[in-house]
Structures are given as structure tokens and as C-alpha cells.
Amino acid sequence: MTDITLHGVSKTYDMDPVVRDLTLHVPAGTMFGLLGPSGCGKTTILRMIAGLLEPDCGDIAFDGVSVLSVPTERRRIGMVFQQHVLFPHMTVEENVGFGLRMQGVKLRQARPRIDEVLELVQLGGYNRRFPGQLSGGQQQRVALARAVVTDPVVLLLDEPLSNLDARLRDDMRVLIRDVQRRLGITTIFVTHDQAEAIELSDRMVVLFEGEAAQEGPPEEVFERPVSSRVARFLGSTNLIPVQVPVYPEEGWVDAPFGRVAVCCGGYAGGSVPRELLLSVRCEHISLHGEDSPGTVGSDGINTFHGRVLDSVFKGGLIFYRVDLEGFPVDVIDRSDRQFVPGARVVVQLPEQHLWVMPAVEYDGGPV
């Protein structure tokens, strides 16, 4: 297994910086997600790792050895492109065997290995088909088989699911995860879909304008975003502007609807800015009827009175918008009881799931 390091990598197209001073470490054998909106430079990063593009400055190393002087064809990578993936004039077998043929293996000798990887992507017996006779999902699977057939040191996937429809995408996601686990190959994939990144990756990085905004395990990025931008990009969160009280009290902030107890924040020591953002995931907020003698007393910590503005039932989940003293909060609830719009409810914000971060983005400074 190989680990990959990018050190101070930058790339500029026509005076326009696409990747800026990026430093990343991809541990050996992990599934690493590059997540970001389109134009954030994630595909450029992947192409630089593949050697299809040369960085303007910085270094890319496999197992600590710089590969910048190694051309693509000798970097021992496997890559799956977004589309136009298979060679249309070759059969499935010839496509998958192409990499082996480049290593001087005859097709006949390569056949057992080809069958093995086709079996891995659940396409055993498709050897003699032409790409044109396969569906989009099958083509993508053949491309995956072709990328791993030579036992590459790193597998690069460029939005491998974006051209598939929803159901196929789920199947393919499971398959990719399965193939990666079985081969234990260091894998870097690019996506703009936060759900895909969170579900697939062991570690991920969120990129904005060619810069790494946050890097870490998906749970950490999801639960404890470093900035409102990361929080917004990952979606389904409430961002509530809060202030540190005039006479600061440890662990308390003032929200538009009252004082909230928090236990942790996305800033470390030093000067705590006064203007903060409180992030709370929609699914972590719980709702109770005002009249119900529930487990949470209406005067408990972090409980607030509100009114349901809207409720939508989406198969097992209920999406609410609740008014808390003029401030709208989105809630996703799993309970079988549905509150109608206009109902008075008690809203509880769980202290351990509250996350405070600076309201404005900093250039340096404690974030």
C-alpha cells in the first residue's frame, strides 16, 4: 500500500489560480474524498496526481518519493474517468486487458486475471461484448475493472457516479467501496456530492477555490465544520447567529431566542470573537408537544418554546420548520407523531451536538 503526499501544490490556468498551495496527506490504503463545488480544482488535483497535468510548484510524492518526473504511463496508477471511458473498438476483454498488454502480457495469458476482475465488478461472462452493447452502469464497472487489473499503487476516480441515475449510483457506490476494501488500494475520488463523500470516504477534504477548507474523517467534517461555508456546503444544518454575552460566562452564548449552553467550539483559545455562529444539525433537534409529560421538562436546559410553521412527511422522516421567537429553525424528526402547522412545541437543542464557529471567515488567526 502506498501513501500519497501533496506538498505546497499550486496550479494556474491563464492567470487564474485553480489550486493554491495545497498540502494533503493521503494515508496508505484509505478511501480519500475530494469534495467541493464545481470549479474548486478537485479534478485538477486528481489529474496532477495522475501526471496528466504538471503542477506549477510544489511536490507530489508516492511513499515519500517524488513522482513529478515520472510520466503518467509509468506512475502505476489506475484511473476511472467521468465519461467516454471505454475504447469503443475493443471488446470488454480487450479493454480490461489493455493495461496488462502494455506490460507485455499476451491476451491469452491475461485471461484468468481479466476474468477475476470482471467477477469482482459482477460482470463475469461479458468478455466478448463491445462497450456499445453495455449500459452506462456496466461500462462504468468495466472501466473500474480495467483500472484495477494491473494492481496499481493508487486508484483515482473522477466523479465515477455522476453520469448514473439514482438507483444505479447506490449500487455502484457499494461496489466501489467493496472493491476498494478487498484490494486495500489507496483510492482518491472526486465528487461534488456531500452525501457521496461522507458515505464513501475514510477521510475527506472540503475544497473551495483550490484551497483546502477542512480535512478529516467525514464524521468530524460533518459534525464540526470549521466555517459556515463548510457547514452550508455539507447541508441540512441550522446556522444561528449568536453572541458572546456582554459579561462572558463560560459555555453560554446568546441566540436570538434565548441563552444557549454550548460545550465546544470551532475556535481554539486566545481571543474569542464576539460574533459567532451556532451550528446544529436538523436531525439532532428534538420536538415535544407542550402538553406532553415527556422526559424533557419545559424548563430544562436548552429548551425553547416555538410554533410549527410547516411540516412535510417524507417517508419515515418528518421535515419541520419551527418558529423560535421569530427565528426559523429546520428540524428533521423520526417520531411517528406529526405536529400540524400552528401547533405549539417545545424545542430541545442537545448540548453535545451544538457547535460554535466564527461568524466571519478569517485570513489566519485562531479558527
Add this chain to the structure above:
Amino acid sequence: MRRVSVTGRLFLVVMLLAFAFPFLPLLVASFSFRWHWPALLPTQWLWDARETTPFPVGWDYLFSPISGLGPAFLNTVVIGVVTALLAVVLSLPAARVLARYTFRGKGVVEFFLLVPVIVPQIAVGMGMLLLFMRIGIARTYVGIILAHLVPAIPYAVRILTSVFQNLDPRYEEQARTLGSGWLSTFRRIVLPMVLPGVTTAFLFSFLISANIFLLTFLISGGRLQTLPTMLFSHIESGAPLDATTAGLVLIVSVPGLVFLMISDWLTGDHAALGRTSFGSRSKKERP
């Protein structure tokens, strides 16, 4: 295969007649000995006049060694094939660059590639003749082929540029990620995929070469005969359409027709392959 509608078929027949009709009088004329206005058919056929003429006429003349048809035919084919091969080989890299990259002065390069088509051939030919005489390749095959490349290359570059514009560069990148160097990528991936376009470019270059009169005439100085120069020498004589000229005109069309059929056969095969490969994206996954 879809069935063609009645109006469609009618249209096809009319089109075919329109293209084939000019050849009919030629065919008749090539077998006539005397054919004066207003007679609808020749008043005397060639085979009736055979015994009375002192020397062979029409097909008899064309197929006799004294006509020089054989060498002219051979010259046309050899010069055409070599010109077309060179045009395609020289145009391939240029077309790939023009299709894929933007660079300073690209517009100028594209303009200069078109110049030989815009500038009158006599100007190009006279200039080349002076140069070729100085370096001693006037009146040689090399000189004629070089001259033929001038009008052939612009067309080949045009055709191949559009071919490369339609070839996704990711196929080449994909091949490289699989360990294929540039030569192997070109041979195994690029060439098979652009073959239909290359065949078209080859055919066009050949047809252009096979129809050139002026450049051949200037550079060869009459020493090397091709079918067009042979034909023009007959027309020059001022005679009305005689059997010999009519036959010659028909023969001049032969190489083009043969190459059209070859290219149709070649590209048809690969076009079918291309259809099955590219048209699949819209297909739904079968359960």
C-alpha cells in the same frame, strides 16, 4: 434497415439520373464514328467504320500502345496514391494540434493552410516551376508530387481537424494511465478511432491529385503524362467530341469511382462499429 418511402425512392431515382445522365452521351459518343446534329443517335457507329479508317479510332486507339493511355493511367494512380499518403501523414499531427490546442499565431497558421486554395493555381505553379528548375526536380515524379501536395494538404488538414475535434482527448489520457506510451497510444487507440476520417482525407487528396491538370502540365513540361494532361491535349486539338476523347473522359473517372467504393467499404465497416459504441449512453440499464 428502415424501408424508404415511395417519394424517397422517386427522389433517389431522379438524383441518380441527374448524376448519371451526363455520362450517357459520352458512352454513346465513345462508340460513334460520325454523329452530327440533329441526329439523335450516331449516323455511323465505330464498328462499321473500323475497316475504312487507316488508323485506329476510339477505344481501339485508346487501348493500343501508341495512345500512351497505360503509362498515363499508371502515372495518375502512382502520383495520386503517393500524394494522398503524404498529405495524410503530414496533416495528421498538424490537424491534431489545430483541433486540440490554442497557441499564439494559430489564426495565421490556419490562414496559410488555406492560401493554396485561394491563390490561382497558375501563380502557385509558376513559382514552383522556377524553384524546381533551380534545384533540379522539375520534370520528375518528386516535383509533381510536391506540387500536388500544395492543393491536397489544405483539404486533408481540414478534414482531419474536424475528425480530431470529435475525438475526446480523454481516450488518449485513459490509455496513458494504463501504461501506454505515445506511440502505442497512437497505434492502438487513436488510429483505429480516426480511421474513417483518415480514409476520407486520403480519398479526397487522391481525387484532388487525380484531377490536377495545370500543376502537372507546368512542372512536367509535357514529359510526364497523366490522365488529365492526356485529356487536355485531346481537347486542345479543337475537334468536336470524338470517340477517342469521349472514351478518355470515361476512363478519367475510373480511379475516382474505384477509390470511392474502397473508401465506402472501409468507412462503412468502421462507422457501424462506431454507432454501436457511441449511441449507447442514452440506453437504459436492463433489469
